[in-house]
Amino acid sequence: MDRRKFVQFGVAAGGALLASQAFGQNAKPGAAPARPSPKRAVFPGGQVAVTTPNGVTLPLKEKDGLKIGHLVAMPVKHTFAPGLEGDCWGYNGRTPGPTIEVVEGDRVRIYVTNKLPEPTTVHWHGVILPNGMDGVSGLNQRPIKTGETFVYEFTFRHPGTYMYHPHFDEMTQMALGMMGMIVVHPKRPKGPPVDRDFVLMTHEWKITPGSRRPDPNEMTDFNVLTFNSKAFPGTEPLVVGRGERVRIRFGNLSAMDHHPIHFHGLTFETTWTDGGEIPAAARHPETTVLVPVGSTRVIEFVPDELGDWAFHCHMTHHVMNQMGHGMPVMVGANARKIDPRVQSLVPSYMTMGQTGMGDMAEMGMPVPKNSIPMGGGPGPFGSIDMGGMFTILKVRESPETADPKGWYTHPKGTQAERAEDALLKADGIDPDATFG
Amino acid sequence: MTTRPFFSFSALALALGLSAGCASASLPQHVGEVNDIFTARNRRDLAVSVPGEDEDWEKTAAEVPKLLGKPLDADGAVRIALAQNRELRAAFYEIGIARGRFVQAGLPPNPEIDLSVRRPNDPTQPLQLDIGIEYNLSGLLILPLRKGVAEAELAAERLRVAGQVLDMAYTTRAAFYTVQARQQELDLRDRALKAFQAGFAAAEELSRVGNLPDVDLATQRAAVESARVDVAEAENRLLDARETLNVALGLSGEQTRWSIEARLPDPPAEALVFERVEERAVASSFELQELDARMRVASKRAGLARTEGNLPHISGGFHGERDASVWEIGGHVTVGLPIFDRNQGTVLSARSEFGAQRERYLATATALRATVRTAQNRVESTGRRARHYREVVLPAREKALAETVLQYNAMQVSVFQVLDSQRQVTQTGLTYVETLLEYWNARAALDQILAGRHRGLALGPAGAPRTNLPSGGDSAAAGH
Numbered sequence A: 001m002d003r004r005k006f007v008q009f010g011v012a013a014g015g016a017l018l019a020s021q022a023f024g025q026n027a028k029p030g031a032a033p034a035r036p037s038p039k040r041a042v043f044p045g046g047q048v049a050v051t052t053p054n055g056v057t058l059p060l061k062e063k064d065g066l067k068i069g070h071l072v073a074m075p076v077k078h079t080f081a082p083g084l085e086g087d088c089w090g091y092n093g094r095t096p097g098p099t100i101e102v103v104e105g106d107r108v109r110i111y112v113t114n115k116l117p118e119p120t121t122v123h124w125h126g127v128i129l130p131n132g133m134d135g136v137s138g139l140n141q142r143p144i145k146t147g148e149t150f151v152y153e154f155t156f157r158h159p160g161t162y163m164y165h166p167h168f169d170e171m172t173q174m175a176l177g178m179m180g181m182i183v184v185h186p187k188r189p190k191g192p193p194v195d196r197d198f199v200l201m202t203h204e205w206k207i208t209p210g211s212r213r214p215d216p217n218e219m220t221d222f223n224v225l226t227f228n229s230k231a232f233p234g235t236e237p238l239v240v241g242r243g244e245r246v247r248i249r250f251g252n253l254s255a256m257d258h259h260p261i262h263f264h265g266l267t268f269e270t271t272w273t274d275g276g277e278i279p280a281a282a283r284h285p286e287t288t289v290l291v292p293v294g295s296t297r298v299i300e301f302v303p304d305e306l307g308d309w310a311f312h313c314h315m316t317h318h319v320m321n322q323m324g325h326g327m328p329v330m331v332g333a334n335a336r337k338i339d340p341r342v343q344s345l346v347p348s349y350m351t352m353g354q355t356g357m358g359d360m361a362e363m364g365m366p367v368p369k370n371s372i373p374m375g376g377g378p379g380p381f382g383s384i385d386m387g388g389m390f391t392i393l394k395v396r397e398s399p400e401t402a403d404p405k406g407w408y409t410h411p412k413g414t415q416a417e418r419a420e421d422a423l424l425k426a427d428g429i430d431p432d433a434t435f436g
Numbered sequence B: 001m002t003t004r005p006f007f008s009f010s011a012l013a014l015a016l017g018l019s020a021g022c023a024s025a026s027l028p029q030h031v032g033e034v035n036d037i038f039t040a041r042n043r044r045d046l047a048v049s050v051p052g053e054d055e056d057w058e059k060t061a062a063e064v065p066k067l068l069g070k071p072l073d074a075d076g077a078v079r080i081a082l083a084q085n086r087e088l089r090a091a092f093y094e095i096g097i098a099r100g101r102f103v104q105a106g107l108p109p110n111p112e113i114d115l116s117v118r119r120p121n122d123p124t125q126p127l128q129l130d131i132g133i134e135y136n137l138s139g140l141l142i143l144p145l146r147k148g149v150a151e152a153e154l155a156a157e158r159l160r161v162a163g164q165v166l167d168m169a170y171t172t173r174a175a176f177y178t179v180q181a182r183q184q185e186l187d188l189r190d191r192a193l194k195a196f197q198a199g200f201a202a203a204e205e206l207s208r209v210g211n212l213p214d215v216d217l218a219t220q221r222a223a224v225e226s227a228r229v230d231v232a233e234a235e236n237r238l239l240d241a242r243e244t245l246n247v248a249l250g251l252s253g254e255q256t257r258w259s260i261e262a263r264l265p266d267p268p269a270e271a272l273v274f275e276r277v278e279e280r281a282v283a284s285s286f287e288l289q290e291l292d293a294r295m296r297v298a299s300k301r302a303g304l305a306r307t308e309g310n311l312p313h314i315s316g317g318f319h320g321e322r323d324a325s326v327w328e329i330g331g332h333v334t335v336g337l338p339i340f341d342r343n344q345g346t347v348l349s350a351r352s353e354f355g356a357q358r359e360r361y362l363a364t365a366t367a368l369r370a371t372v373r374t375a376q377n378r379v380e381s382t383g384r385r386a387r388h389y390r391e392v393v394l395p396a397r398e399k400a401l402a403e404t405v406l407q408y409n410a411m412q413v414s415v416f417q418v419l420d421s422q423r424q425v426t427q428t429g430l431t432y433v434e435t436l437l438e439y440w441n442a443r444a445a446l447d448q449i450l451a452g453r454h455r456g457l458a459l460g461p462a463g464a465p466r467t468n469l470p471s472g473g474d475s476a477a478a479g480h
Ligand SMILES: [Cu+2]
Pocket: A225, A257, A258, A259, A260, A313, A314, A315, A318, A389
């Protein structure tokens, strides 16, 4: 089967998937795939197809040397994580929209149908193309009215990682989730080939607990932070093999925030920006990559430590789900001084946070419907008290057969545990040591 | 013969038979007459009980200690007031005044006996004795007319006092409702204070551990202290209300330690249907009936004055004179000639009084109709509002509180906002109580009008009573 035929097969399979899942919106929120998709070397030079965790790739039909795709801008019911649904806008039934994956030199014809209640356009962010295809409403084209279908046609002349989003009422449309990633594989790839290629779109939202509609007017107080529009524990883990070369392509269309994405258990190099490939000589090792608003960053690494490794935005508020800050600091307060008086009026009241907030996720207090404040996810050693822009890189010996839902089993003696008294004594450690 | 009156006297004839009716017309009888009016109207609940004898006037009616022994309710309060209120008792004695006049008017004029002794200057002449009996005949003729006037006055007086019984019952009922409302207000103000105190406790604790700026602590403190004043004011309003009720109940000393348990009842779920209220109000109005009776008095008085004016004053008598040993007997008639004074002035006055009463009757009827419509509107409006507060606003506030607690649980809002939301519930409770008081007052007023009285009703100004937020203000939320 040659590449072209393979792609056509992929289109058919993808079409079936679209029909059942993407448009139907009946995929279980946060459900991980049972198996990682097998590596598919389908692009020139043995390049593998990209995986969009929690997402899909846009099916492209080939005809007369053109790749033809269809994006439908539309309202979307989206689940950020179990317990939090949003009335969002997106493409083809999802946010972010399907990843557009092509090869350098491909000419595409992309139809855009507007099923939003207001006009829209699509801007191909970072892509160099004829000016009339750039999608800035009023400047390059007239807006696509509700019910209209426009056609964009251009050639991807430069390899790289790009994004797409509306350029009409940007504030509203992007705040509601309209965006997607574009991957243009090089015709002649340089450097070592990668075994895994992922795209992760970072985004931020304001959804007041109990409401459903993200607030486009918010300027600072974002409380849902996402990878591919999913907040942990809704994020799918990335399963990779030990010793495999892994590429992750980040894009950031957040309203206001850059995201320093930090990796545990490995170092990486930034290999591409949306401007192009970084020369090998200019690369340097990092554990945190800053993804600025409106930019893409591509990193590559080869993990050699097995395990479940966290990676996440390092802004601590970006790994919390729907935290508010309309309350005074409670740390250190004595609840017994407060609770009896308040409870005599409001029986269900309980002072919280006086010993810190780490345990909140497990308290299971009733909260507004459709909200995941303080929520984290379950881990093998109890609750993971983080949410938001947090996910897990699962490094396995046999990634194709590993259960992506399963947890890493630590070999004996490789896991932190409670220190035995005898050991403390032997090493002269006094747990009751005082200072000052 | 010249005679000189030696002495003359007018003897009072003690008509024992006539005065017997007067002796039985005691307080219980006056009360009984008024009770009969209410019995006829099927309002036995307004029957007044008094001691069996005038001499027992200081005694307390047997039912009063029983009623005071347990927590009072509105009907019980009315019973006590009817039995115990001394203003009302005084009004009953006023029936006695009118009855006395009636009895007096029914007494025939007394005959007059004239006796004179004369000693002649001539010593040989025997003592001369004159004896005469004189009787006012026109007085006797006019007696039924006078009696008619007094009787009409008595009837008017009875109606007036019956009206006062109604007033008493109404005033007591309204005073009782006010006590209930003020009691509930005090409870709610106390609850508001507790909310502020809880907020202050939280602020104090947060301040202690260094999490709260002093300005927020001071703001919470100020709110608590203001709310304390609100409670004190509410307490005073309750005490005032109790004293107003004490006056109505005629209680003093130990007896003022009564308690109430019940809260103001919720309004009935369905709006009451009042039919033909204007007709019924007019038909039962004591005021109109009293004016009607007064018109009759004026008309009878005019008739009496006219008859008196036109009737020549006639008196007649017999006369005996003993001269020496011989009695000379004869009779005489005196006729006053109604030439100049034919009571024209009195007749004019009485007719004018009639006219005045007639106009007053019409004016009263107009006012009565307007008042009953006002009361009916007030009952419907306050009832609707009270139901709305109870069935919609209060649950909505409680829901808002519950949702605020959820937002608090979700760490979106502070304890201060939870307490603020709780105070909104309390605040709605306060407004509900005021609306409820207005409703029951309007109900009592409407009942009062339909029972026969439309004056002196505490219908108050129209519109929702505005209870202010607890003094703490609407936003003492610290920390945000
Ligand atoms: Cu971030």
